[in-house]
Amino acid sequence: MSINAATAGAPKTLEDLKSLLQNDTKVKVAGAHLSRPYGISVDGVLRGKFMSKGKFLSAASSDGFGFCSVVFGWDIHDAAYTKELLISNRANGYRDILAQIDLSTFRRIPWENNVPFVLVSFLDPETKEPICACPRGLLKKTADKIASASWQCYAGVEYEYFQFKETPQSLVDKKFTSLQPLTPGMHGYSVLRTQLNNDYFTGLYDESTKFEIDIEGHHTETGPGVYETALAYTSALRMADNALLFKYLAKSVGMKHGITPSFMAKPWGDLPGCSGHIHVSLRNPDGKNIFGVSESELKSGGRSDAPYDELKYFSEAGEHFLAGVLDGLPDIMPCLVPTINGYKRLVGGEAFWAPNSVTYGYDSRAASIRLLSPPSVPPAATRLEIRVPGADMNPFFALSAIFALGLRGMEKKLSLPLPPMSQLKPEDRTNGTVKMLPVSLEAATERMMRPESIAREVLGNDFVDHFGGTRRHEVQLWNQAVTSWEVERYLELI
Known part of the structure; x- marks a missing residue:
């Protein structure tokens, strides 16, 4: 391929x-x-x-x-x-x-x-x-740099998204309040709920196939009217194209049914948000996944020199890639979570599985980076799942940042900065062992735009200055806005 x-x-x-x-x-x-x-x-x-x-x-x-x-x-x-x-x-x-x-x-x-x-x-x-801020251009540049080392970038994206029984006009007429979910209740992985609005649900899958966006899985997710769609693993540029075009497809098909799908990260304050999980790996010219261990190591129970048991089926190259992503994760957060609303999804803990710290763990949905390797997946499917992005991400910028950080880790042969989650203690979140991610778009943008930011090193000053400028604009509009929460909170009693 x-x-x-x-x-x-x-x-x-x-x-x-x-x-x-x-x-x-x-x-x-x-x-x-x-x-x-x-x-x-x-x-x-x-x-x-x-x-x-x-x-x-x-x-x-x-x-x-x-x-x-x-x-x-x-x-x-x-x-x-x-x-x-x-x-x-x-x-x-x-x-x-x-x-x-x-x-x-x-x-x-x-x-x-x-x-x-x-x-x-x-x-x-x-x-x-x-141009520095062209999404496809940035990802091509990153993929080409990795290709010069004879590797190819591969990725997959999983989207969670709410559906509303609304049209663009009804959204405006209702002033975006009191919106009607497509279906009520919490029904993750339901085989019954898909019978409601079945033409729309199956239409998303069928039209995607015709539009050459291959889907691996398509099901209901927990939450009123929530679906999850996993796009089939492919090369990174094709994946980013497919991810963006799937949103276009979903909104187009939804219009025909009087439905508005939303990829907003956190449309409800008291419900889980919508993720945009990203899976990544590298392959050599023969198509072999370089994150996996050799055949002999696989037969002998994994790498003998792995720093932790969780990494015994990850190659040394995969370990360095992981270290690179962990090292730069706080500095590229606007590429993963680009909106004001997206940071409200990152609540941490295991209730909503939306991690807000620099952590990793074998097959752990509570970690920011989930390690997938034998025995949970076949050796060829060894990969990282980056669980920080929301469904509101720009897939081109997110994939560019992840692969650029991973390549930096491989070039510098970075070591893992901390143990996996299974070996962390409760106090590690307060004693500095575990780094916390920025809690707002404003904090994330200012961190990314620092002169010493790793984002500048891997993505370039021109991109950081332009994209960072657009995020500052978003923050400024938010800071100027008077919300309904403020009016309800203060108008009468203050």
Whole structure:
């Protein structure tokens, strides 16, 4: 499998593309020859437009086409950032940047008359290099660096998400309050609850298959109207594409059923939040998982030099990768938890399984990093599960940060900074042995933007300054907001 893991029908040449579009009867029925390119903003929102067939073919045969850079100067609600940033600003006239078509992402949107669809990456029009905050560009850069060491990045993503019996209009009419969940009650792994709204539930799976997003598992999760969908393991870039496109698919299919799925991390204060767990590993050119031990070590009961029993079926390379992630985890938190709301999910403890400290453990859902290796999984499936991200993460930034930290750990041959959770004492959370993660987006952003931040080392100053600036904007809006909680708390009695 290639690093990019092209879709099954992706054209290899321009002639292949012309042939694919020539026989596109569905598009012809729509009255025009259309293709739909999409790019990704820093908030993980798809931005794009329809293009004529001629314009699209011209762009595909060149460096790309001009795309307004304001998509990197807007927040999630199309408001300009309170402090102008490097990519798009008044000084450069909100210039066009270059949108480069990635034909390896070619697929058709089954619920939109089978219209052709591709993703783009954003380049600087002068240097033709990826702009610092392009999500796909950042992940490509990280994956290419790891590929230069003859390894390939592989990943999987699990999403939990609430469904509401609401439409975009009803959300506004209700002022986003008193929303109706799709179903009542707590029904994790229910084989009965899926019979309610079955066309929608099965439609998510079926449309994903048609849209070339492979799913490993799809079930109800605990909470009113909550589903969980595990996307099939694949190369990291394809995984990030699939993860983002699954959100687009879910919202599109939901609209047809009068349902709004939400990937907000913590929509209810008294219920578990929505996670976006990430599984990662590295493979060599032969496809062998380098996190696993050798055949001889496997037969003899694991590594004799493993520092802890929990790591006896992890290779030394996997151990260094883990150490790198643990070492830099507090500094890259905005890449994993990018919203104000997301930090309310990280409550710690075992009740909601949302860890808020730098911890790891064998097959432990209470740890920030869950180690999966024999005997709980086959040797080829040895991997790390990063349990900190919420469903609101940008998968490109999250995967870029995780793999960049892991590579740093391997290059520096870092040692594990603490024992696994099974060997920690209660007082280790207060005596400094266990580091706590930032508790708010403001604290996380300021930590990431420090001059000595590991995020700057592995992701670059330009990215940290731009993305950090967008997070400061989010914090500023939050700090200026007067919430209903404040009014109810203080209006009458103060």
